[in-house]
Amino acid sequence: MDDRKKKILQAVIDEYINTAEPVSSGALVKKYGLDYSSATVRNELAELESNGYLDKTHTSSGRVPSEKGYRFYVDELMKDDNVSLEEIKYIQEKLSTKINEIEDLTKITTSTISEITHYTTIAIGPRPETQIIEEIKFVLLGSRMLMVVIMTDNGLVKETIIKYEKDITQSQVETLNNLFNSKLKGKPLNKIDKPMEEYILSEINYSIDVIKPIIEQINKVIEQEEQVYYEGTGKSFDLPEFKSLEIAKNFVNVLDTKELMLEMLNSGVAKDINVYIGDENEQKELKDFSIVTFKHTVGDKELGTIGIIGPKRMNYSKVISVMKYISKKLNNNLQTNQSQENETKDTK
Amino acid sequence: MDDRKKKILQAVIDEYINTAEPVSSGALVKKYGLDYSSATVRNELAELESNGYLDKTHTSSGRVPSEKGYRFYVDELMKDDNVSLEEIKYIQEKLSTKINEIEDLTKITTSTISEITHYTTIAIGPRPETQIIEEIKFVLLGSRMLMVVIMTDNGLVKETIIKYEKDITQSQVETLNNLFNSKLKGKPLNKIDKPMEEYILSEINYSIDVIKPIIEQINKVIEQEEQVYYEGTGKSFDLPEFKSLEIAKNFVNVLDTKELMLEMLNSGVAKDINVYIGDENEQKELKDFSIVTFKHTVGDKELGTIGIIGPKRMNYSKVISVMKYISKKLNNNLQTNQSQENETKDTK
DNA sequence: TATTAGCACTGTTACTTGTGGAGTGCTAAC
DNA sequence: GTTAGCACTCCACAAGTAACAGTGCTAATA
Numbered sequence: 001m002d003d004r005k006k007k008i009l010q011a012v013i014d015e016y017i018n019t020a021e022p023v024s025s026g027a028l029v030k031k032y033g034l035d036y037s038s039a040t041v042r043n044e045l046a047e048l049e050s051n052g053y054l055d056k057t058h059t060s061s062g063r064v065p066s067e068k069g070y071r072f073y074v075d076e077l078m079k080d081d082n083v084s085l086e087e088i089k090y091i092q093e094k095l096s097t098k099i100n101e102i103e104d105l106t107k108i109t110t111s112t113i114s115e116i117t118h119y120t121t122i123a124i125g126p127r128p129e130t131q132i133i134e135e136i137k138f139v140l141l142g143s144r145m146l147m148v149v150i151m152t153d154n155g156l157v158k159e160t161i162i163k164y165e166k167d168i169t170q171s172q173v174e175t176l177n178n179l180f181n182s183k184l185k186g187k188p189l190n191k192i193d194k195p196m197e198e199y200i201l202s203e204i205n206y207s208i209d210v211i212k213p214i215i216e217q218i219n220k221v222i223e224q225e226e227q228v229y230y231e232g233t234g235k236s237f238d239l240p241e242f243k244s245l246e247i248a249k250n251f252v253n254v255l256d257t258k259e260l261m262l263e264m265l266n267s268g269v270a271k272d273i274n275v276y277i278g279d280e281n282e283q284k285e286l287k288d289f290s291i292v293t294f295k296h297t298v299g300d301k302e303l304g305t306i307g308i309i310g311p312k313r314m315n316y317s318k319v320i321s322v323m324k325y326i327s328k329k330l331n332n333n334l335q336t337n338q339s340q341e342n343e344t345k346d347t348k
Numbered sequence: 349m350d351d352r353k354k355k356i357l358q359a360v361i362d363e364y365i366n367t368a369e370p371v372s373s374g375a376l377v378k379k380y381g382l383d384y385s386s387a388t389v390r391n392e393l394a395e396l397e398s399n400g401y402l403d404k405t406h407t408s409s410g411r412v413p414s415e416k417g418y419r420f421y422v423d424e425l426m427k428d429d430n431v432s433l434e435e436i437k438y439i440q441e442k443l444s445t446k447i448n449e450i451e452d453l454t455k456i457t458t459s460t461i462s463e464i465t466h467y468t469t470i471a472i473g474p475r476p477e478t479q480i481i482e483e484i485k486f487v488l489l490g491s492r493m494l495m496v497v498i499m500t501d502n503g504l505v506k507e508t509i510i511k512y513e514k515d516i517t518q519s520q521v522e523t524l525n526n527l528f529n530s531k532l533k534g535k536p537l538n539k540i541d542k543p544m545e546e547y548i549l550s551e552i553n554y555s556i557d558v559i560k561p562i563i564e565q566i567n568k569v570i571e572q573e574e575q576v577y578y579e580g581t582g583k584s585f586d587l588p589e590f591k592s593l594e595i596a597k598n599f600v601n602v603l604d605t606k607e608l609m610l611e612m613l614n615s616g617v618a619k620d621i622n623v624y625i626g627d628e629n630e631q632k633e634l635k636d637f638s639i640v641t642f643k644h645t646v647g648d649k650e651l652g653t654i655g656i657i658g659p660k661r662m663n664y665s666k667v668i669s670v671m672k673y674i675s676k677k678l679n680n681n682l683q684t685n686q687s688q689e690n691e692t693k694d695t696k
Numbered sequence: 697t698a699t700t701a702g703c704a705c706t707g708t709t710a711c712t713t714g715t716g717g718a719g720t721g722c723t724a725a726c
Numbered sequence: 727g728t729t730a731g732c733a734c735t736c737c738a739c740a741a742g743t744a745a746c747a748g749t750g751c752t753a754a755t756a
Binding site: 370372373374386387390391393394404407408409410 | 718720
């Protein structure tokens, strides 16, 4: 593909992302100051179409990017969109909130991204198996409530409560502390499986009534980590593609299906930013949408995955720039936070 | 209004709720086995219309219920819809899960209602000010993480974590335990206000760096209790009223505005079940929808508010019956649970 | 050989017109 | 008080038309 073709293709896609209308040869020449006539552009467009980068909605319509076109655009043409000063300020302000629990981090990041990009944003926390249990602590609340606190290596904390019908003694709590720590400390935060459960039960002479609920609750809390966070569901509805009821309905249904969202967010390769355009999505329900995800990490530790979902005609350049910026910012904040335990004040 | 009018009005509304089409005099006679002719029915319909219970979409169309009509229907005509055996079974199964945290309770109830009624269901937890602090407990995790656990009188637990830059000693923890308990135990779970904050600070000689984050976090956890839970957002989209893009968009936007949902759920009078039809909603954004809410309580303790939102043409009778049933069931479960601390096994 | 002006052609959109049908309101008869 | 009968209204849908935006192709041009 020669330079002129690239230039024209880029212009078509930029224009289409802006207007959502099929792009005509005339408009390209006029708006993008191309120094050849519309007829020449038409010839190029015809060729780009026959190479699969563009489509037409009907014989005499302007051109519309194909999925192959978008893909080429994302991979080769798109230029980085600068994050504006106001946006930077806004992001820094929101991310400088002191964050102790992973849910908060995820929520704040999600809402920030949604507000800046104006797209619907979804997120999940870290997959349990990527976290290492640093300590388990049992705390007695009153005489019949036992709280289990699990601390993981990324400095985050999960807790759950078990209610008993009989009193629990402080010495039982000590034993539990020792037992569970000796068994689980340093292990990944996986559900406690049958063999491990048997083993724990065999090691302790308490009634099964005491241990069983603990294991159940721990497993529950580990599983439920897979919660999906949403922000800005309504935002997409102002986009012209949502004029089609079919698409709008599809979109809502997709968001409403948690399993689908989980699968989608978890399927990202370990690249900084993943872009899936239409049919590139593994899930056929997502074929009309594009998705951009990134795993946010501190060092080699995964803290969750955040994704944007929108029409294929998405402002990829904006979205990706914002994600890159936020990803970097998060990393900085959390790394200083973790090494120095300082309150993160953004140095102007 | 005489009996025949009532009968006809009820038939119109029942039919409209089923079909979503304007109801004609002929259809009424045929489907509802009325023993007078369509002409008579037409006369009655005309009168019901002039009294404001019915509307027409155009001069020669069938009748459609007005808001006044729906209101009369809900208040006087509607007969209780029996909850079917399968539904009862399903509800009992879902509600018999052992529940320790209020979030779980709310989530499970919300999803149960949504699944049975096929409407979008929203919920919030108990308003903080209705809960009484029973105890506050500080627990040291490692040497620089402090966990604050707040137990309330409805047996539910809230916790939060504070990270420090310096070590915290066990004796400090003791002091905090004493201080906060003596000040807050027995008080409603309100945010800690300035005077109280001053008072606590004056009572203790720790650096402000220790106390301040505690108060901030406690306040944060109290505020965030006002979380909104959703289930079945997509369900409504199959209803014919959502053919109108206007309405569909409105609906999504309404759900997307948390403040609106909070306001709406909190505005319920202390009646068992509140029904708001269209313009009866205080929030003008909700004028095209009907909302049915109930506060779920154990004894006189509020545990949260759950609401269904759907088109004005809602199956009120079904929705209200399900809510009544679930409300009763919740109450039973929790009361036995609380008085005996027994696992709630449903007695067939 | 690459570019471009010119023009026929195509499909879209918006507007009009016409027709069948569903349902009402009214009148007059029962 | 009820009902058969009928004129009337309005909608939904189909078909036709006109304006127009934009293309593809041809032939002329640099």
